[in-house]
Amino acid sequence: MFDQPSNLAPQVETPVTTDHKITAENVNVHYGDTHAIKDVNVKIDDKTVTAFIGPSGCGKSTFLRCLNRMNDTIDICRVSGLIELDGEDINHAKVDPVQLRAKVGMVFQKPNPFPKSIFDNVAYGPRIHGQAANKAELDEIVEKSLRSAALWKEVKDRLHAPGTGLSGGQQQRLCIARAVATAPEVLLMDEPCSALDPIATAQVEELIDELRENFSVVIVTHSMQQAARVSQKTAFFHLGELVEFGETGQIFTNPHDSRTESYITGRIG
Amino acid sequence: MSLYLESPRTKKRNAAERRFQSYGLAAIAAALFFLVVLLGQIIGNGSGAFIQTRLTVPVTLDAAAIEKAEGSMMKTSGYRKLIVASLSAEMQAKGIEAELDSKAAKALLSSGAPNTLRQHVLANPADIGSTVTLKLAGSSRLDGYMKGRVTRESISDDKAITPAHLDLADELIGVGLLSKGFNWGFVTGNDASDLRPEQSGMGQSVLGSLAMMLVVLAVCLPISVAASIYLEEFAPKNKLTQFIEVNISNLAAVPSIVFGILALAAFIQFGGGTIGIEAFRASAPLVGGLALSLMTLPTIIIATRAALKAVPQSMRDAALGVGASKMQAVFHHVLPLAMPGIMTGTIIGLAAALGETAPLLLIGMVAFVQTDISGATSFFTDPNVGMPAQIYIWATRADGAWYERAWGGIILLLIFLACMNIVAILLRRKFERRW
Ligand SMILES: Nc1ncnc2c1ncn2[C@@H]1O[C@H](COP(=O)(O)OP(=O)(O)O)[C@@H](O)[C@H]1O
Ligand SMILES: [Mg+2]
Numbered sequence: 001m002f003d004q005p006s007n008l009a010p011q012v013e014t015p016v017t018t019d020h021k022i023t024a025e026n027v028n029v030h031y032g033d034t035h036a037i038k039d040v041n042v043k044i045d046d047k048t049v050t051a052f053i054g055p056s057g058c059g060k061s062t063f064l065r066c067l068n069r070m071n072d073t074i075d076i077c078r079v080s081g082l083i084e085l086d087g088e089d090i091n092h093a094k095v096d097p098v099q100l101r102a103k104v105g106m107v108f109q110k111p112n113p114f115p116k117s118i119f120d121n122v123a124y125g126p127r128i129h130g131q132a133a134n135k136a137e138l139d140e141i142v143e144k145s146l147r148s149a150a151l152w153k154e155v156k157d158r159l160h161a162p163g164t165g166l167s168g169g170q171q172q173r174l175c176i177a178r179a180v181a182t183a184p185e186v187l188l189m190d191e192p193c194s195a196l197d198p199i200a201t202a203q204v205e206e207l208i209d210e211l212r213e214n215f216s217v218v219i220v221t222h223s224m225q226q227a228a229r230v231s232q233k234t235a236f237f238h239l240g241e242l243v244e245f246g247e248t249g250q251i252f253t254n255p256h257d258s259r260t261e262s263y264i265t266g267r268i269g
Numbered sequence: 270m271s272l273y274l275e276s277p278r279t280k281k282r283n284a285a286e287r288r289f290q291s292y293g294l295a296a297i298a299a300a301l302f303f304l305v306v307l308l309g310q311i312i313g314n315g316s317g318a319f320i321q322t323r324l325t326v327p328v329t330l331d332a333a334a335i336e337k338a339e340g341s342m343m344k345t346s347g348y349r350k351l352i353v354a355s356l357s358a359e360m361q362a363k364g365i366e367a368e369l370d371s372k373a374a375k376a377l378l379s380s381g382a383p384n385t386l387r388q389h390v391l392a393n394p395a396d397i398g399s400t401v402t403l404k405l406a407g408s409s410r411l412d413g414y415m416k417g418r419v420t421r422e423s424i425s426d427d428k429a430i431t432p433a434h435l436d437l438a439d440e441l442i443g444v445g446l447l448s449k450g451f452n453w454g455f456v457t458g459n460d461a462s463d464l465r466p467e468q469s470g471m472g473q474s475v476l477g478s479l480a481m482m483l484v485v486l487a488v489c490l491p492i493s494v495a496a497s498i499y500l501e502e503f504a505p506k507n508k509l510t511q512f513i514e515v516n517i518s519n520l521a522a523v524p525s526i527v528f529g530i531l532a533l534a535a536f537i538q539f540g541g542g543t544i545g546i547e548a549f550r551a552s553a554p555l556v557g558g559l560a561l562s563l564m565t566l567p568t569i570i571i572a573t574r575a576a577l578k579a580v581p582q583s584m585r586d587a588a589l590g591v592g593a594s595k596m597q598a599v600f601h602h603v604l605p606l607a608m609p610g611i612m613t614g615t616i617i618g619l620a621a622a623l624g625e626t627a628p629l630l631l632i633g634m635v636a637f638v639q640t641d642i643s644g645a646t647s648f649f650t651d652p653n654v655g656m657p658a659q660i661y662i663w664a665t666r667a668d669g670a671w672y673e674r675a676w677g678g679i680i681l682l683l684i685f686l687a688c689m690n691i692v693a694i695l696l697r698r699k700f701e702r703r704w
Contacts, residue, residue, distance in 0.1 A: 073589060075506050102592035112583035114602060124601075125591035175587070182591055 021046040021186060021216040022067060027081035029062050029071065036062045040081075040242045042235055044186075049208060049217045051227035051248065054237035055263065060220040061109075063237070064188050067218065068104035069097040085186070102129055105184035109191040111171035113163035113178070118155050121163040121174055122146060125182035141181055148214075149177035150207050169200025176207065180215070187211060189219040193226065205230050224264055228252050236260045311679055318677020321452035321467065322407035322415040324378065324441070328355045328386060329400045335390060345383035348390075349374075352382060352405065356446075363444040367437050376430040377438065379406035381461075381468040404450065409467040409670040411438055415449055418669050455677060460637055460659065466670035469663070471681045477554050477634070477653035478623060478685065484558020484649065485622050489565050490615060494604075497573035502599050521567035529628030532560030537632060551633035552652035560632055561622040568621065572614020576607035608700035616693035620686055626657040634658050656682045 022044040029037035037059045044050050052060040062071070069090060071077040083090050090100050102125070113121050122142045125131075132138035142159070146152040151173040155166070163174050172192055179187060189208070193201040208230045211217055221227050227234050228248060235245040236257075244251060244260045255261045270276060275283070328351055338347020356378075357369045367373075382405040389403060390396065406412075410430040413419030421432045441447035458470020504510045536556045541549035548555055580603045588598035629635065636652035654662070660678040663671045 068590070070586065070589065073585070098592050098594045100592075101590060105592075106586075106590035108583065108586055108590065110583060112581075112587040114584070114587060115606065124588075124593075128591075128593055128597055128601075178587075178591060 019046075020044060021086065022218075023082075023084045024063075024066070025082040027063070027066060027079065027083060029059070029066060029080075030078045031062075031074070032076045036240050037066070038240045042242060042245055044216060044218060045233065046185075046216045047212055047214075048233055049212050049219060049231040050233040050235065051231035052218065052220045052235050052237060053222070053224060053227050053263075054243075056222060058237040059240045060237050061190050064190055064218060064220050067186070067188055068101050068106055070101075070106065072097055102182050103184055104186045104188060105179035105182060107172070107175050107179050107187065107189040107192050109194055111168060111175050111195060113166070113171050113174050115162065115164050117160045118146075118163045118166070118174060119159040122177050122181045125178060129182055131182065145177040145181035146174075148180055148207075148211065149173045150203060150210075151177055167200070169196045169203060172196060172200070172204060173207065176204070176211075180211070184215065186216045186218065189217065191220050191222060194222070201226075224252070236263060238263070311676060311683070314673065315676030315678075315680045317416050317418070317673045318455050318680075319452050320416065320449050321454065322412040322447065322449055323404040324356065324382075324407055325402060325446050325448065326352060326356050326405055327359055327400050327402045328352060329358075330390060330397050332397050335397055338387075345387060348383035348386045352378065352386060355400075359446065360441075360444075363446065365437075365440050365444065367433075367440065369437075373434055373437060375408075376434040377408055377411050377441075379408050379467045380465055382406055406454075406467050407447070409465070409668065411447075412467050413670060414438060415447075416673075418673070455674070456681070460654070460662070463666060463668075466666075466668060466674055469674055471656065471659060471678050474654045474656045474659035474678075475681065475685065476648070477557070477659075478656040480554035480649050480653065481558040481561055481655055482619055482623060482689070484555055485562045485565055485619060486615070488559065488562040489569050489618065493566055493569040493573050494611065497570050497577060498599060498604070500570075501574050501577040502595065502603070517567050517570055521571060523564070524627075525564050525625050526627040526631065528564040529560055529631030531563060532556060532628060533632050536560070548650045550650070550652075552636040552654075553650045554634070554653050554655075555649040556632055557629055557634045557653075557655060558649075560628045561625055564625065564628065565618040565622045568618040569611075569614050572617065573607070573611045576610025576614065577603060579610060580606045605700065609697045612693055612697045612700065616690060619689060623686060623689070624657055624682070626655075626661050629655050629658045630661070635662055656685065 020043040022042075024040060024042045024044075027037055027040045028035070040063060052064065054060055062077075065071045066079050066083060067085075067090075071079055079091065085100070085104065089095070114124065116124075119142055122145050123132075123138055126138060126141050132141055143152060143156075146155060151170060154170060155161075155174075163171065166174060172195070176187075176189075176192070193204050196204065205226065208217055208219065219227075219230065231248045233246070234248040234251040236243045236251065236255075236259075238259050244255060244257045246256075251260060252264060255264065331351065334347060334351055338344055338351075341347055353369060353371070353374045356374070360367075360369060385405055386403060389401070393401075407415070408430070410419055410424070410427070411434075414430075414435055415438075419430075421435060424430055424432070424435075438447060454468065455470045456475075457472035458468065459473045461467075461469035500510060500514065536549045536559055537551050540546045541551075541556075550556070584602050584606065585598050588602050589595070593601065634653065634655055635658050636654055656678060660675050660682065663678060664675040
């Protein structure tokens with residue numbers, strides 16, 4: 001489904017420079033006969049937290065998964081339209097999804113650490129991408145990643161204990177550490193706090209705010225408060241359409257679309 | 270209504286629950302009962318095969334007699350005379366008056382006893398000229414008498430042994446010349462001809478089964494893991510793969526004799542005959558193993574696919590999410606998690622193959638093997654039998670002694686199976702995720 005180059009694709013050799021990290025134009029996604037994403041256009045800025053909100057089943061996860069081509073793994077899923085990362089078409093025939101995913105990391109809804117040690121969890125990405133020349137470098141990457149996931153203090157004495165033995169919130173931060181270890185440019189997070197208690201949620205939210213300094217973060221959330229707290233830009237999805245996209249403050253205080261207003265005031269959802 | 274009182278609804282529900290539990294208990298009790306009966310039967314009938322009646326004979330190895338025996342056509346008959354003479358002398362020394370005529374000697378001694386003596390002499394030439402005390406196998410009738418299978422009544426029509434011989438046996442027991450001991454020959458020996466059950470052993474068929482199991486493992490494990498991984502993780506889900514999947518399930522339900530005749534046609538007649546592959550000959554464990562592989566493959570593929578399916582999708586997502594390729598995701602994360610399930614499926618498949626008889630009969634793996642197998646290639650290609658085929662052959666023979674051997678063979682088969690399972694459990698432990 002991705003094999004033919006999109007006719008909208010620019011020349012791969014001469015990337016167009018834009019101030020947007022990711023631009024999506026006329027993106028449509030079908031699961032078999034289900035039209036899950038309808039003509040979505042969105043521009044995601046660098047070093048910004050962008051929140052996707054909307055009632056469940058509206059296509060937030062589906063759209064997020066388009067951004068690192070995780071939908072490739074679903075047989076019945078067809079994606080069309082243009083998605084560019086730094087001006088390069090990510091669905092271009094020459095793009096290897098593996099290379100793309102090293103640049104666009106992902107954190108999933110349910111914490112899913114590997115059944116390996118904490119160290120091996122974080123070191124896995126750098127290892128398979130050959131990002132560390134030796135053990136010392138690898139140790140350094142692991143420590144840096146765990147620090148940026150605000151987990152270092154809690155686990156530094158038990159790096160070789162199983163990652164699955166951590167608490168839910170710690171596991172999710174471990175997954176974040178694992179995702180940032182490959183030094184991605186964009187971090188996609190699909191409801192990263194939905195399985196966490198309020199304290200762990202607060203920690204992860206704080207973390208997201210810090211991650212913004214180095215990454216472009218896209219976060220899916222069903223909690224409007226969370227979107228308001230962590231994001232600068234917010235996109236509201238409804239029934240597969242992008243209804244409204246803008247500054248978070250504007251969306252929450254002065255929505256232009258009546259559906260957005262209904263949702264944030266609690267009438268849809 | 271008070272919480273201390275059971276409402277009628279609760280009462281009914283609790284009764285139903287208790288009833289269900291008692292059904293479950295009854296089912297387990299019945300299963301245990303059958304298991305105990307089965308094991309009791311097997312051990313009761315088969316343990317005799319592991320015990321053998323032996324005559325303790327101090328044989329005087331007269332140099333001249335041995336030279337004469339080695340020089341003659343029927344080498345063992347000379348040794349036989351040596352044994353009979355020594356045993357007679359020993360009986361007299363112990364004060365037994367009855368005479369050991371040649372008929373009595375034939376009735377009491379195994380026809381294999383002279384060969385046992387000859388092998389001893391060939392192995393220890395230094396013993397010639399001295400007297401060595403050997404434990405020589407008794408005949409199968411005598412063996413039956415010692416184990417209670419043969420009685421004075423049951424031999425009324427028997428030409429091989431008379432009540433007088435049994436009286437002599439009683440006297441021999443009295444002076445300690447006749448006793449029972451563990452029968453290593455049964456564990457290590459070969460098949461023997463119809464009239465000599467006391468000399469038969471399962472050893473040859475154990476090697477045959479071992480060779481076949483190695484072939485099955487070497488063929489099935491790589492093929493089924495590769496096929497399952499491809500079908501489960503890589504293949505597009507379309508009509509063709511669906512068709513393949515359905516047919517794999519169908520193959521698992523094909524009667525094993527069909528695979529036997531397929532192996533006969535494909536390996537022996539076409540491979541060995543038409544193409545002329547030397548190793549593909551009838552009765553070879555290699556061919557037997559390939560035949561069993563045909564029937565084991567679908568079982569292992571189904572189990573392996575189930576094990577792969579049971580690995581949560583989140584593991585694959587996690588690996589792909591950090592930029593692992595599909596193959597890396599499978600080999601680094603999915604396969605290790607599926608390994609215990611794959612091991613279990615493999616051992617179930619192997620166990621079924623181990624007990625399979627029908628395909629072996631069709632490809633002629635019922636060879637009568639008298640000589641020991643030597644060397645690695647002949648281990649897989651020399652004619653041999655499998656354990657179940659050997660048991661089947663013995664069970665079809667008439668004498669009660671063979672019946673006992675067949676049961677004894679089943680005990681060895683079960684021990685073999687238990688060993689396989691233990692290896693599998695140890696391997697599983699090694700692979701099992703530790704957290
Ligand atoms: N793997 C899938 N197969 C088929 N349909 C799917 C699949 N994943 C999602 N969908 C459908 O796509 C639509 C959007 O789903 P999703 O993106 O998960 O919504 P959200 O994350 O906003 O709750 C839903 O109607 C859902 O039923
Ligand atoms: Mg979702």
